[in-house]
Amino acid sequence: MLNELLLSLAHWLDAMPWSTALHESLYLYAWVETTHVLTLMVFLGMLFIIDLRMLGLMFTEVPASTVAKRLDVPMLIGFAVMVTTGLILYFAIPVRTTQSLWFRIKVVLLIAAGINALLFRARMKAADGSWDRDPKPPKRLRIGAGLSLALWAGVVITGRTIAYDWFDCHKQLPYFLYWAAGCVDEMAAFE
Amino acid sequence: MELLPFFEWLEASALGAAAKAYGGVFAVVQMFHLLALALLGGTVILGDLRLLGVVMTDVPSETVIRNTQKWFNAALALIAASGVFMSGAVAVKLYYNEMFWAKMTGLSLGILFVYGVRRPLLLRFEHASINPWALRLLALTSLTIWLSVAACGRWIGFS
DSSP states (O other): OHHHHHHHHHHHHHTSHHHHHHHHOSSHHHHHHHHHHHTHHHHHHHHHHHHHHHTTSSOTTSOHHHHHHHHHHHHHHHHHHHHHHHHHHHHHSHHHHHTOHHHHHHHHHHHHHHHHHHHHHHHHHHHTTTTTTOSSOOHHHHHHHHHHHHHHHHHHHHHHHTTOOTTOTTSOOOHHHHHHHTOHHHHHHOO | OOOHHHHHHHHHSHHHHHHHHOHHHHHHHHHHHHHHHHHHHHHHHHHHHHHTTSSOTTSOHHHHHHHHHHHHHHHHHHHHHHHHHHHHHTHHHHHTOHHHHHHHHHHHHHHHHIIIIIHHHHHHSOGGGSOHHHHHHHHHHHHHHHHHHHHHHHHHTTO
16 A cells, blocks of 8 residues: 555656656756765764764764764754755656665665664763763763664665665566565566 | 776786676675765865864864874775775776776875875964964865865766
8 A cells, every 4th residue: 555655656756847857867867966975975974973972982082962062063964965865866766766675775774763863862961961071981872873873874875775776676576575665566466 | 108908907807806796796895985985075074174163163173183084094995995896897997987087186186185285284283373274275175175086986987
């Protein structure tokens, strides 16, 4: 049901002239994608630095909260650019992306990374700066930072693999993969 | 100097064969290339934005530069190693790719700039003793070089 709904949404977007124009443009699509990739340096770059501080591996002489607070704005600016360009990229190729196994994993990882970030913030506030000046924050926060690094790395990795056609619907795949990628027609035709 | 034989040799070498053997291996190495890009870019951007007085203004710029340089080195090593591996798979194609040469030119410039100019200057002198416009120029040059290298890298695939 959800797959059919998502697919019809994708077809509706796909029918828009702007979607086709963007996909077939000579330079615009490439520049949107370049912006998406280069902004990794701002968003993920700042995130890496904050997490490395939380792991006690960088800026150990600067209070952890100072690093987190000062880098929060550039990180969120980077995130906003990534989400915006990401949505434009989805709009340019909606049907294939909707049925991409990698894109689906990426969205799940994004949600997980978001929840982890919220939990991390809550934990940081609850600790109330008692460890702020310690070179190495408490274990609970280090685990959160490690998880954050792993989840965001996963988002980048699955984002890159969307470009590969290994598990596209038109390929001969086991039923399980058709199900995971939401290949509605292929599932119906499966014997 | 004729470089084509080198690229032909690279593609025929064991490295080229390994990088070509499985699409999956190439993809995994490329992922590390991307993650290293984020770390390398992050350390460069943070240092330069601090020199420009945009972020972390309450932390001495000497502290920011000192903390970012070690991780810049690690990221550069990872990005270069993964880059060499990937180039093994498509060496001859790269030889004829303009964006590849633009990127290599920018990269050489960047390495000379970091280890020959930016770092000696910023680590040896107190930043307050350097002309503020020289610091700003240093930061803008650094950002321009590394953003160009990254953009050219992405465009190797488009051209």
